[in-house]
Structure formats: structure tokens, C-alpha cells
Amino acid sequence: MALPEVKQTVTQARLANLVMPDAGCTRAAREDALARVLEMGLPSRRDEYWKYTRPDTLIAPEAPHAAVFHSDEPLLFSDLDRLKIVFVDGVFSPEESDDLTLEGVSIDRIEDICCKDIHWAKELYGVLETRGQTPVQRPLAALNTAFAADGVAIHVTGKPSKPISLIYRHASDSSDAMLHHIVRVESGAEVTILENGPAAARFNKCIEIDIADGGTLHHVRAQGRDHERRAATHMFTRLGRESVYKSFTLTVNGVLTRNEQIVELTGDDAIAQVSGACVGDGDFHHDDTVFITHDAVNCESRQVFKKVLRNGATGVFQGKILVKQGAQKTDGYQISQSLLLDDDSQFLAKPELEIYADDVACSHGSTSGAIDETALFYLRSRGVPTKEATNMLTLAFLAEAVDEIEDAALVEAIVNRLEGWLSRRS
Amino acid sequence: MLEIKNLHVKLEEEDKQILKGVDLTVEAGKVHAIMGPNGSGKSTLSYVLSGRDGYEVTEGSAELNGEDLLEMEPEERAAAGVFLAFQYPVEIPGVGNMTFLRTAVNAQRKARGEEELSAADFLKLVRAKAKSLKIDADMLKRPVNVGFSGGEKKRNEILQMAMLEPKMCILDETDSGLDVDAMKLVAEGVNALRDEGRGFLVITHYQRLLDHIKPDVVHIMADGRIIKTGGPELALEVENNGYADILAEVN
Numbered sequence: 001m002a003l004p005e006v007k008q009t010v011t012q013a014r015l016a017n018l019v020m021p022d023a024g025c026t027r028a029a030r031e032d033a034l035a036r037v038l039e040m041g042l043p044s045r046r047d048e049y050w051k052y053t054r055p056d057t058l059i060a061p062e063a064p065h066a067a068v069f070h071s072d073e074p075l076l077f078s079d080l081d082r083l084k085i086v087f088v089d090g091v092f093s094p095e096e097s098d099d100l101t102l103e104g105v106s107i108d109r110i111e112d113i114c115c116k117d118i119h120w121a122k123e124l125y126g127v128l129e130t131r132g133q134t135p136v137q138r139p140l141a142a143l144n145t146a147f148a149a150d151g152v153a154i155h156v157t158g159k160p161s162k163p164i165s166l167i168y169r170h171a172s173d174s175s176d177a178m179l180h181h182i183v184r185v186e187s188g189a190e191v192t193i194l195e196n197g198p199a200a201a202r203f204n205k206c207i208e209i210d211i212a213d214g215g216t217l218h219h220v221r222a223q224g225r226d227h228e229r230r231a232a233t234h235m236f237t238r239l240g241r242e243s244v245y246k247s248f249t250l251t252v253n254g255v256l257t258r259n260e261q262i263v264e265l266t267g268d269d270a271i272a273q274v275s276g277a278c279v280g281d282g283d284f285h286h287d288d289t290v291f292i293t294h295d296a297v298n299c300e301s302r303q304v305f306k307k308v309l310r311n312g313a314t315g316v317f318q319g320k321i322l323v324k325q326g327a328q329k330t331d332g333y334q335i336s337q338s339l340l341l342d343d344d345s346q347f348l349a350k351p352e353l354e355i356y357a358d359d360v361a362c363s364h365g366s367t368s369g370a371i372d373e374t375a376l377f378y379l380r381s382r383g384v385p386t387k388e389a390t391n392m393l394t395l396a397f398l399a400e401a402v403d404e405i406e407d408a409a410l411v412e413a414i415v416n417r418l419e420g421w422l423s424r425r426s
Numbered sequence: 427m428l429e430i431k432n433l434h435v436k437l438e439e440e441d442k443q444i445l446k447g448v449d450l451t452v453e454a455g456k457v458h459a460i461m462g463p464n465g466s467g468k469s470t471l472s473y474v475l476s477g478r479d480g481y482e483v484t485e486g487s488a489e490l491n492g493e494d495l496l497e498m499e500p501e502e503r504a505a506a507g508v509f510l511a512f513q514y515p516v517e518i519p520g521v522g523n524m525t526f527l528r529t530a531v532n533a534q535r536k537a538r539g540e541e542e543l544s545a546a547d548f549l550k551l552v553r554a555k556a557k558s559l560k561i562d563a564d565m566l567k568r569p570v571n572v573g574f575s576g577g578e579k580k581r582n583e584i585l586q587m588a589m590l591e592p593k594m595c596i597l598d599e600t601d602s603g604l605d606v607d608a609m610k611l612v613a614e615g616v617n618a619l620r621d622e623g624r625g626f627l628v629i630t631h632y633q634r635l636l637d638h639i640k641p642d643v644v645h646i647m648a649d650g651r652i653i654k655t656g657g658p659e660l661a662l663e664v665e666n667n668g669y670a671d672i673l674a675e676v677n
């Protein structure tokens with residue numbers, strides 16, 4: 001079906017501002033992706049999948065201006081021992097990064113996978129993104145595959161002694177960054193990947209994660225600090241037999257964030273947990289869009305999303321569990337909750353279940369509410385001032401999502417960040 | 427210590443008068459008990475004194491050591507020395523009991539211009555007090571009152587009271603939902619806090635609790651007023667004959 005003219009115009013205008021990197025062996029994947037973009041067109045607010053989030057600024061030819069936020073607060077995870085990989089406005093910075101050698105893992109820039117002839121990477125680039133285009137179209141991810149200027153290929157073959165930390169630094173008010181990472185976790189391997197930082201004025205990021213049988217990936221990311229930044233991110237994850245994927249995303253501030261997570265459980269007995277906590281106020285708009293496909297027996301998936309919104313902030317949750325025929329003994333759980341700290345804020349939720357197997361346990365729930373007045377009075381009656389009591393209850397609300405993270409040091413780092421945000425803003 | 431004069435209170439939401447002129451003075455070092463039939467206004471009195479929303483004072487006053495309680499926020503009342511042991515202690519998922527206690531203790535100390543307790547000092551104190559109330563380490567770690575039995579919740583209230591060392595302790599039906607052993611434990615906790623600087627207002631339906639927490643003065647409340655005041659023997663009279671005789675006598 002031909003694209004509506006408006007969509008064609010908008011898509012062409014965006015493409016006119018982009019140059020496909022000279023990328024050797026990924027060229028074919030990029031050309032394919034471009035063809036998908038042309039076929040789908042970039043998202044518009046008339047698309048069902050973009051009903052609650054306006055994509056205009058994400059697809060405009062130029063990135064809207066976003067002032068770089070300066071803060072004395074050290075960046076998240078600063079005091080953790082980790083392997084640092086730094087990108088400034090979406091460009092790898094060797095000076096600020098650590099030496100990329102670490103036992104149990106090999107890390108290369110996407111632009112090097114061809115000359116180094118890294119087979120797994122060549123075979124993964126764009127593949128999970130392509131698979132993730134059905135049944136719902138994700139044109140911004142295809143755009144990313146076609147035009148991403150940088151990114152890393154992480155091959156995990158053992159159990160690295162420390163987390164791999166992707167750090168995104170925003171340096172220019174008008175930066176428009178596109179990064180594409182690919183990750184392959186081999187059988188029995190285990191790694192923690194951290195991501196944090198505001199990246200750019202506008203950020204389009206795509207990660208494709210392939211976890212082989214028995215592999216484990218812990219993924220904790222934080223998007224924060226800059227108030228005016230915009231981001232659209234896609235994380236495509238495919239899980240093999242008995243593999244484990246645990247992902248948590250913290251979002252504070254940011255005028256527009258759309259996080260899509262697409263998880264495919266393709267091997268029996270795999271476990272996927274995706275969770276997120278976000279806090280925002282004013283023009284903060286945050287959208288979590290999750291699609292989990294069960295295509296194997298006895299797999300478990302868990303979605304836990306919590307949002308704290310105030311002063312007119314908007315939170316969106318679109319979460320789907322698709323259980324394919326034959327995916328028996330599936331255990332799917334989904335909860336999305338918002339805490340609205342005033343009457344001006346709103347939470348829009350669209351939880352969905354689609355089940356074609358007959359022996360499954362799936363549940364979903366979505367709530368939005370205010371601070372529990374009874375609990376607030378209880379705390380105040382013990383001498384805790386209203387603001388402090390409200391913050392305690394707010395943190396308690398977020399705890400259920402944060403506690404999805406296994407590593408206690410990471411939990412502490414996230415909680416500290418949330419406490420800081422709350423105390424600055426109450 | 428606590429001085430309530432001609433206190434009239436109505437519900438904010440509806441035009442319903444609950445307290446219709448309560449006069450009550452609790453002296454330091456004394457235990458006053460309030461008994462009365464359901465709906466007489468006992469719990470309302472405890473809520474109004476601790477500052478809960480939803481009530482409007484239409485007349486009268488309530489002072490603690492000369493300070494106007496009714497003008498204060500709940501947290502200010504707490505810092506001034508008011509403590510309400512809740513009839514139904516509130517469950518707060520996600521907030522650890524220990525964190526809650528420490529925050530409360532230090533918030534009050536801060537409000538009074540005192541130095542905050544260090545983590546080590548706090549821990550030492552809370553362990554000692556918890557032990558005497560048979561509260562184990564696990565209960566201290568769990569979220570506030572979540573999954574606690576009725577008895578554990580009430581013991582947790584008394585633990586908070588012991589940690590906060592209030593001047594004026596109000597116990598709202600602390601005996602409800604307790605078996606005899608749990609009640610003894612709670613009563614022991616309360617008795618351990620009795621001293622000449624502290625006043626108690628014990629609200630109860632039954633004389634039972636007063637066997638363990640011996641009151642100095644007993645008040646009977648009915649229809650928003652204190653209708654009779656006497657010694658501990660008044661509680662026995664209620665236990666034996668119910669409220670009917672006293673109500674009839676007053677009317």
C-alpha cells in the first residue's frame with residue numbers, strides 16, 4: 001500500500017538530512033533498513049502505536065535545541081568499578097574510554113566489524129530489528145539501522161569481572177545522535193551492561209541483544225539529567241533456552257522519552273524481566289512500550305513499570321504479552337503503575353494480552369493513584385514532616401521496580417539518584 | 427500536661443457533630459482511661475488530638491503544657507510530645523520498619539533542635555527496646571506493619587512509643603485484636619514507660635486492659651461528652667453492669 005503523501009513528505013524531509021555511513025559489510029543491512037523506512041514511513045500521531053506520544057520532534061529533519069545541563073552531581077555509577085566506553089554526542093571517544101580489553105568479552109566499534117571480519121556481528125546487525133518489525137512497525141529503529149553512525153559490538157564469551165558501562169555525554173545543544181549496538185552473549189556466559197547519560201539533544205538508539213542458550217545478561221540503564229533532551233530507544237532481545245535477561249531503566253527528566261523493548265523468548269525455560277522507574281515533572285513525557293513474545297515452552301516474563309508524575313507530567317505505558325501457539329506453561333506477568341502527585345499529571349496505559357496457547361498463566365494490572373493519605377498521616381503522626389513523608393512513600397512506590405535489579409550496589413546507586421531528585425524537587 | 431476544654435468537633439465532610447464539649451485534664455505521671463460505648467467519640471478525640479484531617483474543631487481548646495495543639499501540624503504535635511498508638515496501625519509497603527523508626531526519631535530530634543542519633547547509637551537503642559517487646563530482627567527489617575499479625579502490629583506501636591519517648595501517650599483501643607499474652611506484653615511495654623513526666627490517655631472498651639495498665643482516673647464518654655469521672659472502680663462497674671446504668675443515671 002502506498003504511503004499517504006504527508007507521510008512520504010515527512011519521511012523524505014528527514015532522510016534528506018541523513019547520510020548513510022560508508023559501512024562495508026553492514027551496507028546491505030543498512031540498505032534493507034532504508035527500504036523498510038521508505039515502505040513504512042516515519043511514525044505520525046495518527047498511527048495507533050503513537051497515539052499517546054507525539055513523534056513530531058523525533059522525526060523532524062533537525063534536532064530541536066536542547067541545552068546541555070550542568071550539574072555538580074557526579075554521574076551515576078561513578079564510584080563503581082567498570083569498563084567505561086564513552087560516546088560524546090553519539091561519537092565514540094577513545095580518550096575518555098578505558099582500554100577495551102577485558103577477559104571474557106571482546107568489544108569493537110561497529111565500523112570495525114567488517115575489516116576485522118567479526119562474523120557474529122555481521123550476522124546480527126539489523127536482524128533482530130527486522131524481526132521486531134512485525135506485528136508492529138518500528139520505523140525509527142529501521143532508520144537507526146540504516147543511518148547509525150557509531151556503536152559497539154560486544155561479544156560475551158565468559159564472565160567478565162566487571163560491568164561494561166556505556167556512557168553517553170551530551171556536549172552540543174543541537175546534537176542529533178544515532179547509535180546502534182549489538183550484543184551477543186554466548187552459552188553459559190554472563191555480563192552486566194550499564195548505560196547512562198543524556199547522549200545528545202536528540203538521541204535515537206538501537207540495541208540488538210542475542211542471548212544464546214544458558215547465557216545471562218543484566219542490563220541497567222539510566223536516562224537523566226538534561227531537561228530538554230529527547231530520546232527514542234529500541235532494545236531488541238532474543239533469548240535462547242534457559243537464558244536470562246534482566247533489564248531495568250531509570251528515567252529522570254527529559255522532555256520526551258520513548259523506550260521500546262522488544263523481547264522474544266525463543267528457547268524453552270528462558271526468563272525475561274523488563275522493568276523501569278521514572279520520575280518527572282512539568283513537560284516531562286515518558287513512554288514505555290514493551291512487546292514480549294513467548295515462542296517456547298515454560299518461559300517466564302515479567303514487566304514491572306512505575307512512574308511518578310507531577311506538575312502536568314505525562315506517563316505512557318503500552319505493554320503486550322503475546323503467547324504463540326505451542327508456548328505452553330508460559331508465565332507472564334505485567335504491572336504498570338503511576339503515582340500522580342497532583343491533578344494535572346496523567347498516566348495513559350494500554351496493557352494487552354494475546355494468547356494462543358491453552359496452558360498458560362498470564363496476568364496484567366495497571367493502576368494510577370495519589371499518595372496514600374492514611375500512610376501519610378501515620379508517618380506525620382510520628383514526627384516525619386510532610387515533604388519527607390511524601391518522599392518516603394514515593395520511594396516506596398518506586399521500590400518494587402528498582403528491586404527488580406539483582407545487584408545491591410546498583411540498587412543503591414539508583415535509589416540515591418531518586419532520593420536526590422525527590423529532595424531537590426520537593 | 428494535657429488540657430482539653432469544651433472541645434466541640436464535627437466531621438468536615440458532613441454536618442455531623444461528634445464531640446460536644448469535652449473537658450479533660452491529664453496530669454503528668456498519671457494514667458487516664460476513657461471508656462464508652464461505640465460511637466461515643468473516643469477515637470475521634472484521639473484523632474483530633476493527633477491532627478488527622480477530616481475533622482473541624484468548632485469550639486474549645488486542647489493544649490499540651492500550655493501549647494495550643496490544634497494550631498499545629500501532626501508532625502509538630504509529635505515533636506511537641508503527642509503520640510497516638512493507632513487502633514489500626516497502617517501498613518506501608520516499601521518502607522522498612524527500621525528506616526521508618528530512625529527517620530521518625532531523628533525528625534523529632536531535629537524539630538526540637540537536638541542532635542540526630544548516629545546510626546550506631548540508634549541501632550543499639552532500637553535493639554534493646556525491641557528485645558523487651560519480643561520484636562525480633564526480622565520484624566525490624568520488614569516493611570512497616572506489612573504481614574504483621576495483630577499482636578505484632580500493636581507491639582510495633584509500643585516500640586515506636588518507646589523510641590520516641592513522647593510526653594503524652596494516647597492509646598486508641600490498643601487491646602483490640604490481642605490475645606491475653608499479647609495484651610500482657612503490650613501492657614508491660616506501656617508500664618515500662620510510666621514515669622512522672624509522662625501522661626497517658628488509654629481508650630478502651632474493656633476493663634481487661636486496665637487490669638494490666640492500672641489507671642489513676644477513669645472517664646466514661648457518651649454522645650461526645652465525658653459524662654462521669656471516677657477512680658479505677660468505675661471501670662469495674664462498667665465491666666459488671668455495662669454502660670446502661672451510668673447512662674441512665676446521668677440522664
